[in-house]
Amino acid sequence: MVLKDFIEKHERLLEKRKQQGLLRKLEVVRQKVKGIIDINGRKLIDFSSNDYLGLSSNKEMAAAAVEALETWGCGAGASRLMSGNAAIFHELEGKVAEMSSKDEALLFGSGYLANIGVISGLVGRKDCVFADRLVHASILDGIHLSRARLYRFRHNDASHLESLLKRERKKHDNALIVVESLYSMDGDVAPLKRITDLKKEYNTLLLVDEAHAVGILGPEGRGLxxxxxxxxxxxxVGTFGKAYGSYGAYAALGTQMKEILVNQARPFIFSTALPPHVAAVNLKAVALAAQMDSVRKKVAELSQAFRDEISRRCGLQCFGNHHIIPVIVGDNDKALEMQQRLKEKGFFVKAVRPPTVPDGTARLRISVTAHHAPEHVISLARAIAEYGLEINR
Ligand SMILES: Cc1ncc(COP(=O)(O)O)c(C=O)c1O
Structure with missing residues (x-):
């Protein structure tokens, strides 16, 4: 009976989500080859992937995995504080620290775990966090877990951040500011210089989530x-799951901060370490990505070509300047309809809806990668311009 009540309650909630155009559904991917995704036997040009450099199918990375599997086996067998602390993790942390201009780095199972671990490991009940209103769910979950007081400032609005700091900072012990460098759903960039000035003036720590920037933006792809x-x-915080084409994540930081997190970051302490062969793959990915300036240039040019074409066709100015391009539709059902119609034209583009993005801002999130060719981005821009005008009429 209890089970029946439980299921009925959740079915009602899911039904409500469905009526609001918010139900999430899994689509089975049969294959992904060079930017072409096979969904139920239909081959579509994939504009939904974060594999920005196309590294997920890199042969050298696969070979590094095979070699490390021979040495280390399939799994770490324990958390790092027990017997799972493979030497290769330290090698990877050294490389990450170097590319991030920090003394140290600490690996996590994923970017989600890194954010909840770092934030809840560093701040607590008497502290506060100032976070951009559009930060990723993992950052918000980390803040909730930490029990620190949360203040959210308007997206990329350093003046609003300053007014909150002025009013609230003194009420708390320690303070942390959290932003993303390149926003995952908006494709725009945080005013990092302004924010670092504020962090110094108001004596706070600053955490920058570079999930969508590392590998693809900044000098040698080392991040913004x-x-x-x-x-x-x-x-x-950076992840290996996006431009590096693999899995796992890291926090780059100072020596003392690392020691604090080794002792206080719960996802680090209480979870099995990454499989060591994944660290071997990540080491190779970091080395390869450093040499991929021409690929980064290609992705930047393709992104600009898309932006120019859609602006020419229907006057749409999409946020940002980089490889994540949001086409704001507004209504959830309209966004789903556009997703479906693009699929019929051969494009796999995902409609992103609340709560991933704020209410009333459902959108198509277009992600440009090294797999695309100019004709792909131009034909997608034309298809969206055509449908967009019709749908928004
Ligand atoms: C800004 C941001 N941070 C963290 C994450 C989580 O990273 P991971 O996929 O490695 O868990 C994501 C993933 O989408 C993200 O967009």
């Missing part, structure tokens, strides 16, 4: 923090 605030961001 490296452009001009490398010394001022206390912690950067």
């Amino acid at each position: 923090v490296q452009e001009d605030v490398a010394q001022d961001a206390d912690i950067t």
